[in-house]
Amino acid sequence: MGKENISFLTVWIILGEICATFSSDPEPTTGVFVNSTAVPLPTEWIRDYNDIVSKFSVRSADIPDDDMCYLVAGSPETIAECEFNPETQTFIVIHGWTVTGMFESWVPKLVSALFDREPTANVIVVDWLTRANQHYPTSAAYTKLVGRDVAKFVTWLQNELQLPWEKIHLLGYSLGAHVAGIAGDLTDHKISRITGLDPAGPTFEHADNQNTLSRDDAQFVDVLHTNTRGSPDRSIGIQRPVGHIDIYPNGGTFQPGCDIQNTLLGIALGGIKGLQNMDQLVKCSHERSIHLFIDSLLNIQQQSMAYRCNSKEAFNKGQCLSCRKNRCNNIGYNINKVRTTRSAKMYLKTRDMMPYKVFHYQVKVHVFSKDPLSFTEQPIKVSLYGTHGETEDIAHVLPVLEGNTTLSFLLTTDVDIGDLMIVKMRWEKDAIISWSDWWGSSKFHIRKLRIKSGEKQSKLIFSAKEGEFAYLVRGGGDDAVFVKSKEDTMSRKEKLMHKLKTQGSQFGQNDA
Numbered sequence: 001m002g003k004e005n006i007s008f009l010t011v012w013i014i015l016g017e018i019c020a021t022f023s024s025d026p027e028p029t030t031g032v033f034v035n036s037t038a039v040p041l042p043t044e045w046i047r048d049y050n051d052i053v054s055k056f057s058v059r060s061a062d063i064p065d066d067d068m069c070y071l072v073a074g075s076p077e078t079i080a081e082c083e084f085n086p087e088t089q090t091f092i093v094i095h096g097w098t099v100t101g102m103f104e105s106w107v108p109k110l111v112s113a114l115f116d117r118e119p120t121a122n123v124i125v126v127d128w129l130t131r132a133n134q135h136y137p138t139s140a141a142y143t144k145l146v147g148r149d150v151a152k153f154v155t156w157l158q159n160e161l162q163l164p165w166e167k168i169h170l171l172g173y174s175l176g177a178h179v180a181g182i183a184g185d186l187t188d189h190k191i192s193r194i195t196g197l198d199p200a201g202p203t204f205e206h207a208d209n210q211n212t213l214s215r216d217d218a219q220f221v222d223v224l225h226t227n228t229r230g231s232p233d234r235s236i237g238i239q240r241p242v243g244h245i246d247i248y249p250n251g252g253t254f255q256p257g258c259d260i261q262n263t264l265l266g267i268a269l270g271g272i273k274g275l276q277n278m279d280q281l282v283k284c285s286h287e288r289s290i291h292l293f294i295d296s297l298l299n300i301q302q303q304s305m306a307y308r309c310n311s312k313e314a315f316n317k318g319q320c321l322s323c324r325k326n327r328c329n330n331i332g333y334n335i336n337k338v339r340t341t342r343s344a345k346m347y348l349k350t351r352d353m354m355p356y357k358v359f360h361y362q363v364k365v366h367v368f369s370k371d372p373l374s375f376t377e378q379p380i381k382v383s384l385y386g387t388h389g390e391t392e393d394i395a396h397v398l399p400v401l402e403g404n405t406t407l408s409f410l411l412t413t414d415v416d417i418g419d420l421m422i423v424k425m426r427w428e429k430d431a432i433i434s435w436s437d438w439w440g441s442s443k444f445h446i447r448k449l450r451i452k453s454g455e456k457q458s459k460l461i462f463s464a465k466e467g468e469f470a471y472l473v474r475g476g477g478d479d480a481v482f483v484k485s486k487e488d489t490m491s492r493k494e495k496l497m498h499k500l501k502t503q504g505s506q507f508g509q510n511d512a
């Protein structure tokens with residue numbers, strides 16, 4: 001693990017220590033340990049509401065950033081007072097560890113987005129700020145008690161109104177994801193869906209299922225992992241899969257736009273006020289999980305697609321863009337509830353801002369050379385031209401470029417170009433001068449490109465526009481131009497499957 005990884009976790013823990021200095025522990029933590037074995041208790045405990053510390057506020061679309069009304073377990077009159085609607089979907093939002101002791105800015109954004117998508121829904125925000133505002137290990141241990149609070153509350157609400165379990169959806173961020181998991185476990189896994197938004201890693205990476213979010217905690221558990229940089233148990237977000245579907249945007253380690261230097265500069269320029277934003281060092285990639293979910297609620301026509309893959313390395317080679325047998329899925333709110341026998345790890349690329357959707361292409365090319373040429377870390381630029389638009393000069397670095405080799409790599413663009421018609425490729429010159437530069441130009445021959453589109457599930461062959469070969473010339477050469485070949489490798493069965501998918505019926509038959 002590099003120094004940068006250590007600094008991320010160190011900053012997070014130090015912030016917790018500073019926070020603990022200025023806040024008092026509201027209750028003893030004796031006997032509450034994340035990795036402890038749960039002690040069996042009689043079922044009567046779930047009907048004892050006297051020890052509930054967490055608060056449950058019903059938010060409104062008009063005032064998403066304020067607690068206007070609280071539902072209180074054991075006080076049925078609060079149901080009418082808060083105008084809770086038992087006939088519609090209920091979302092329960094659970095925050096994570098907090099430095100400030102206040103709700104973070106993402107809470108009203110998520111509340112508003114939920115109402116935007118489901119205007120008649122009930123949106124309840126769990127307030128466990130007094131416990132979340134402690135030294136991090138203390139707050140982590142408190143997830144067990146907060147999970148009990150949530151389990152008691154949900155069970156009371158369900159019993160009081162005969163609320164259908166399938167209408168209850170828990171959304172937990174960071175430590176809140178584990179709170180949701182513990183609550184789901186204590187309610188005998190009856191909750192319809194739990195969404196884990198970058199579940200916290202420290203003290204949970206190796207904990208047992210009873211003390212963390214797991215696939216057994218609800219009928220369907222989906223997880224977004226956005227900050228898993230570092231060695232296990234030292235990354236901000238949990239690394240291992242804990243749901244039915246675990247999605248790792250951009251590999252799950254670091255998110256586009258979350259540049260450390262820029263964040264530090266912003267904090268420095270802010271002076272004393274900037275010090276209050278120190279948690280931005282770790283929040284950007286960590287919190288991206290929430291904004292990806294918000295994006296899925298708001299940008300219905302630009303749904304990001306994830307693809308099942310054994311590793312992020314294979315995904316970055318473009319080898320996992322298949323949608324056969326549920327190998328691709330929407331992310332966020334619109335995910336198709338496919339329950340597999342083991343956790344499905346899925347990957348995708350995103351932009352650095354909302355809407356986050358990009359289009360994925362696998363480029364497969366065989367290169368020839370008359371001379372024995374071999375290079376590493378070579379920059380190329382690829383331009384794509386389609387029936388609806390174009391995107392030029394997509395930068396990519398080839399790890400190895402040598403004669404008589406087949407290359408496979410992933411390209412992405414945020415432009416919907418429609419059906420791909422023309423591809424141009426240019427070999428840029430790197431900073432290293434090789435011996436071949438003194439004796440002549442370095443040139444590779446390419447006969448064909450094979451390109452697969454993840455979103456369209458099309459497989460196309462592109463041939464050199466002029467002659468049998470197009471040429472990649474190192475530094476300053478003309479573009480190698482390829483045009484769509486009449487040779488279409490998409491089989492009749494694949495075309496039928498793609499048609500079913502685009503009409504929305506392929507996944508509909510597999511919903512849990």
